Amino acid sequence: MAGRTARLVLLAGAAALASGSQGDREPVYRDCVHRCEERNCSGGALRHFRSRQPIYMSLAGWTCQDDCKYECMWVTVGLYLKEGHKVPQFHGKWPFSRFLFFQEPASAMASFLNGLASLVMLCRYHTSVPASSPMYPTCVAFAWVSLNAWFWSTVFHTKDTDLTEKMDYFCASTVILHSIYLCCVRTVGLQHPAVASAFRALLLLLLTAHVSYLSLVRFDYGYNLAANVAIGLVNVVWWLAWCLWNQRRLPHVRKCMVVVLLLQGLSLLELLDFPPFFWVLDAHAIWHISTIPVHVLFFSFLEDDSLYLLKESEAKFKLD
Incomplete structure (x- = not known):
């Protein structure tokens, strides 16, 4: 109601x-995502990623790019916490631990x-x-x-x-x-x-x-x-x-x-x-x-x- x-x-x-929160505007996050996608999301690396990705993840629509953003989000959160800063949001959302x-x-x-x-x-x-x-x-x-x-x-x-x-x-x-x-x-x-x-x-x-x-x-x-x-x-x-x-x-x-x-x-x-x-x-x-x-x-x-x-x-x- x-x-x-x-x-x-x-x-x-x-x-x-969603177009830009504090976390995803960070250079460390963007650089991390860029390097991850270059390393894992094309050619043989992408085929390897798909071969080891659990079937339930692929059926739910999780892509290599999504995984890169997820991993780099936690890298950025770790740096924020290490330096004593507040937890940032990413793309309009708080960081959540995926289950x-x-x-x-x-x-x-x-x-x-x-x-x-x-x-x-x-x-x-x-x-x-x-x-x-x-x-x-x-x-x-x-x-x-x-x-x-x-x-x-x-x-x-x-x-x-x-x-x-x-x-x-x-x-x-x-x-x-x-x-x-x-x-x-x-x-x-x-x-x-x-x-x-x-x-x-x-x-x-x-x-x-x-x-x-x-x-x-x-x-x-x-x-x-x-x-x-x-x-x-x-x-x-x-x-x-x-x-x-x-x-x-x-x-x-x-x-x-x-x-x-x-x-x-x-x-x-x-x-x-x-x-x-x-x-x-x-x-x-x-x-x-x-x-x-x-x-x-x-x-x-x-x-x-x-x-x-x-x-x-x-x-x-x-x-x-």
């Missing part, structure tokens, strides 16, 4: 630095666990909520959108490439927009389906224009940041206003209120930007881990609310 907005803000800030083919193992695992939690809750929702519930189609669609987003988040933290970065951004935007649509259906669309349909078309148009501009024109991090902050604020204010309006009449909406407030509070973890503990666990990974129970709580709210609406619609049907 709203917490992904804060993540987008931090990712956008980091990505804006198997995972570039950021803690964040990748946390993203996977978020996706797993969403899948488990989707199965629970599907089992406990009949398809005749008014909110069933929209909630299930939201769950699948969330699963897709967590999949790409896992892939992005496994191997950061231009494609995985963009898919992570686009899927995060899609989740926020679908959360807004979910809120629209819950607050307006059940009484006025035509309004919900028109609003869905508008959101799809906005998403298409957003993705098309970033993909076909240029990937403008500043614009992407502003756009996602704007839709994130709409998402937060709309859900929170509805929760406050209905908390006495519908006690289960307090779960939704807690989710919105927790995600906003937990997003402050992202501001505690620091070199990763043991070169694995950074603030972003901690944020990912902390959101796992929050997503479970939100799906629990959707389950309770869907069952409430089903009971209400059945009662009206009997009266009619």
Whole structure:
């Protein structure tokens, strides 16, 4: 939900630095990468590298050039620490100790666990909520959108490439927009389906224009940041206003209120930007881990609310 907005803000800030951070601007780093690539990434040396590279590394897309950057990153970090300087960032990221083919193992695992939690809750929702519930189609669609987003988040933290970065951004935007649509259906669309349909078309148009501009024109991090902050604020204010309006009449909406407030509070973890503990666990990974129970709580709210609406619609049907 709203917490992904804060993540987008931090990712956008980091990505804006990707063209040059302190570490990768260092002459020692650049010279190291240049010499490593000349020595290992062409001709017979490249064939030798490929022959000894583990199959899982090649399947994950790790190249000789990637290995050179990784090794030279640690050479540079070692020199910084030896001279008593702070740990630098490289290409907008802190140095992480690679585990198997995972570039950021803690964040990748946390993203996977978020996706797993969403899948488990989707199965629970599907089992406990009949398809005749008014909110069933929209909630299930939201769950699948969330699963897709967590999949790409896992892939992005496994191997950061231009494609995985963009898919992570686009899927995060899609989740926020679908959360807004979910809120629209819950607050307006059940009484006025035509309004919900028109609003869905508008959101799809906005998403298409957003993705098309970033993909076909240029990937403008500043614009992407502003756009996602704007839709994130709409998402937060709309859900929170509805929760406050209905908390006495519908006690289960307090779960939704807690989710919105927790995600906003937990997003402050992202501001505690620091070199990763043991070169694995950074603030972003901690944020990912902390959101796992929050997503479970939100799906629990959707389950309770869907069952409430089903009971209400059945009662009206009997009266009619």
